[in-house]
Structures are given as C-alpha cells and as structure tokens.
Amino acid sequence: MATTIIRRSPFFISTLPIFIVALITRLIRYNSLISDYNKCAKLIKSTKIDREIINKNLIRTLIAAEDHRSEMHYGIDQISVIRVIILRFLTGKVQGASTIEQQFVRTVSGRYERTIRRKLREQVLSVMVGRDFSKIQICASYISCAFFGSGLIGTEGIRAIKAKPEYLGDESIIACLKYPMPLNPAKEYLEIYFQRVIHIQRLMAPHGKTKKYAGLFSAASRARKPQTS
Numbered sequence: 001m002a003t004t005i006i007r008r009s010p011f012f013i014s015t016l017p018i019f020i021v022a023l024i025t026r027l028i029r030y031n032s033l034i035s036d037y038n039k040c041a042k043l044i045k046s047t048k049i050d051r052e053i054i055n056k057n058l059i060r061t062l063i064a065a066e067d068h069r070s071e072m073h074y075g076i077d078q079i080s081v082i083r084v085i086i087l088r089f090l091t092g093k094v095q096g097a098s099t100i101e102q103q104f105v106r107t108v109s110g111r112y113e114r115t116i117r118r119k120l121r122e123q124v125l126s127v128m129v130g131r132d133f134s135k136i137q138i139c140a141s142y143i144s145c146a147f148f149g150s151g152l153i154g155t156e157g158i159r160a161i162k163a164k165p166e167y168l169g170d171e172s173i174i175a176c177l178k179y180p181m182p183l184n185p186a187k188e189y190l191e192i193y194f195q196r197v198i199h200i201q202r203l204m205a206p207h208g209k210t211k212k213y214a215g216l217f218s219a220a221s222r223a224r225k226p227q228t229s
Contacts, residue, residue, distance in 0.1 A: 004071075011073045018076060018127045025124060033124060036109040040129050040141075043108055047141045053155045059139045061170040064203045066177065067100045070135055075101040075126035100135075101126035103177075104142040148173065149181030166190065171200040 025033050063070045069077050080097035087093050098106070105125040111118055129138060148157040158173055166172060166185065175196040182189060 008072050008074075011076075011078065014078045015074045015076055015127060018123055019074075022124050022128045022131070025128070033121065033128075036105070036111075037125055037128050040105060040108045040125065041132065043145065044129075044133050044137050044141045047137075047144050049140050049144075050155055053158050054140050054143050058143065058170045058173065059136060061174050061200060061204055062100065062139055062143065062177075063135075065171075065174045065200045066103065068203070070100060073099060075099060075128075075130035076123050098122075099126060100142055101130050101138055103146075104138055105129060107142065107145055107147070146177060147180060148176035150183040152176065152181060166193065168197055169201075171197045171204065174200055 024030075067077065069079065077097060077099050080099075084095050084097040087095055102122050105122050106112065109122075109125070111122070143158070144154050146157075147153055148161060151157070152160055161167055161173055161176065161181070164181075166181070175193055179189070179193050179196055181193070185193070
C-alpha cells in the first residue's frame with residue numbers, strides 16, 4: 001500500500017492543477033463541462049456488463065494495450081504526454097498519449113477537434129470521471145460504447161468481430177480501437193491489424209511468448225482477394 005502511494009505521488013502532484021480546475025468547474029457549475037460530465041456519469045451508471053463480452057481478460061487486454069500505467073495515474077498519464085512531446089520535437093512523428101479515461105470522455109462527448117482547448121477540456125473531464133468512478137467501471141463503459149470499425153460499435157460490435165475470420169481472441173478486439181475495421185478489410189489493412197494483434201499479445205503473454213498468427217494472416221489475406229472470372 002505504502003509503495004503504491006509513493007509510486008502514485010508524482011502523478012498526483014503533477015495532476016494537482018487539473019484537480020483544482022475540476023473543483024472550480026463544479027463550484028461555478030460551468031455548464032458545458034458539467035453537461036459532458038453528466039453524459040459520462042449517466043453512461044457509466046447505466047452500463048450493464050455482459051460478462052460474456054466484457055470480461056476481466058478483455059479489460060486487462062485493454063489496459064495493457066492502451067493505458068499500461070492506468071493504476072498509477074489519475075486520468076492523465078504525464079509520462080506519455082512528455083514522451084509524445086519529445087518524439088514530436090525530435091522526429092516530427094505524432095503519437096497519442098490518451099488514457100482510457102480520456103478515450104472514454106472523447107467517445108461520449110463526441111468532441112474530436114484537434115485543439116489545445118479540447119485537449120485541456122478532455123483532461124479536466126477525465127480527472128472528474130476518474131475521481132468518481134473506478135477504473136473497472138470506466139473500462140467496461142468505454143468498451144460498451146467504443147468504435148471498433150464500420151458498423152462495429154460497443155458490445156454488438158464485439159459480437160460481430162468474434163464472428164469474423166480475423167478474430168483471434170481479445171487482442172483482436174482491442175486492436176480495432178487503434179485500427180478500426182473497415183467493412184471489407186483489404187490486405188494492407190489486415191497486415192497492420194495483425195501486427196497490432198501480435199504486439200498486444202506480446203504485452204499480455206508471459207516472457208514475450210506469442211501465438212503463431214502468421215498462418216492465420218495468410219489465410220485471411222487469401223480469403224479477402226477479389227474473385228477473378
């Protein structure tokens with residue numbers, strides 16, 4: 001317990017300014033933020049977890065792939081933010097640093113504009129949601145409304161993915177968060193999709209062992225080739 005508190009303390013200290021803004025937001029009843037917070041809270045409270053679909057392993061896979069410091073932070077992963085800034089400065093590459101709380105808030109609020117204002121707003125909401133609900137509740141609610149691809153949303157989308165030849169386990173579902181599945185996946189999409197699946201499986205597997213996916217990728221690619229007359 002004491003070790004966890006010590007490890008979390010840098011995240012707490014660096015999140016203090018956002019905690020203060022979140023408190024002020026509640027005190028002055030800033031309608032725009034409060035409205036989006038209420039949408040998030042309502043969805044979390046109303047989410048009925050289908051244990052067949054949203055099970056513990058799927059949540060563990062989500063955390064490993066999308067937010068592996070989830071237990072440490074309070075809705076904002078400052079280490080990821082710093083890494084992304086340095087990478088952008090040194091290489092020009094753009095990567096995401098969003099926590100699961102931030103992804104959930106973005107999905108529910110429907111705000112995707114690429115502005116600093118939207119990002120700061122998202123961080124405040126993430127801290128507010130993270131303060132009032134558990135990590136598991138937020139993960140389950142996010143999965144229940146997440147976009148996995150064309151016509152693939154939430155639990156019904158997961159059911160549809162499980163029926164596809166590309167489905168190889170929970171890693172396949174979470175891979176669709178980064179690479180949403182198109183209606184008719186082309187070979188180019190399948191290649192990056194299966195690379196993501198393998199990467200997530202490595203994160204989940206002990207000692208870096210992975211399943212043998214190469215043959216399945218080849219079979220799926222052949223299945224997607226257009227028929228010639």
